[in-house]
Amino acid sequence: MRDYIIGMGKFVYQKVKDQKGTLKNRLVNGYSPGGDAQFNIDAAAEDAVFEYIQKQEVPIAFYTEDGGLKLFGENPQYILIVDPIDGTRPAAAGLEMSCISIALAAYKPNAQIKDIEFAFLLELKTGAYMYGDIYSDCIHYEGFQGELPNLSEVKEIKNMFWS
Template sequence: MNRMNQINLDVLMEISKNIYRTVHPFLGSREGGKAIGIGFGGDLTRFIDQIAEKAVVKYLKEKGLSCILIGEEGGVQKIGENPEGYLIVDAVDGTTNAVRGINFSSASLAAASKDSLEDVEAAAVINLFDGELYVAEKDKGARLDGKRITTSKASELKNSIVSIDVSSTPERLNRVIPVMKTARRVRSLGAASLEIC
């Protein structure tokens, strides 16, 4: 990770674990599912989303870390006086699953030195139900709970399992039908970041 950027893989791991501890008691609860408003991303914000993203901000401030935080609920926020790098967060990916107690929801975080996806240096995804932690660093590969993992060896779509958000508009769905027809299997489990792990 760029030395100028204070948000590194260790920080992402700590924030992930902090989100897990914060939201875990509210999984499958009525309180966790309480509607709060509409988030920056345009989706309904529920209590569990709000407390998860607030936990991120609190952690950054307590540790004296400075960055530009881009969150699904709160949008773009300057944290600290001299932001170094970007922290992109979906503190609860799969909110519907989380509030219904369906064991497939995660928090996803990425640290970038600049404001583009190609500048992402490290990322973390934590399963909010069991705490499994996936991490990756640019040019260093990925790990699950410390153990190295690899991508699928499938090189053709016909041999692949594809994840597609089928709750999209009919127009968007029509665009992905050719992919759905070609892929070996299509899944939509409700938490994209966890699905790609």
């Protein structure tokens, strides 16, 4: 699944990057079920996720902020949790704090954060990304100048700092 989610992230990035002027358009097109304002760039990214899934022809469940839960194919083995524009406002401002976020877990009706097996983050400003999974001690990354920032060894969620 590593190649699948890295491929998806790069595909969405390219589609978003090709949307000249869409990112800076601040017209609110509605609100997600979670209450977040949705912009043109969010719709373009959501469409790119769906396009990628269709092209791969792999049975999979996927959840996006705008689209909710959808099943593609029969008997999906995995569920993708995708925020194709995680941080729309920082992205519009040209900050690094926006990314394409993808997590993947074995599909089951009550999947939770603790079930995530694969994770991927790609910076919208630079295209640099990092990927990790529970099967390997190393993090795969590309596009960063030098080594990745010092990653914390903290494993208890209650002791983590979230941004």
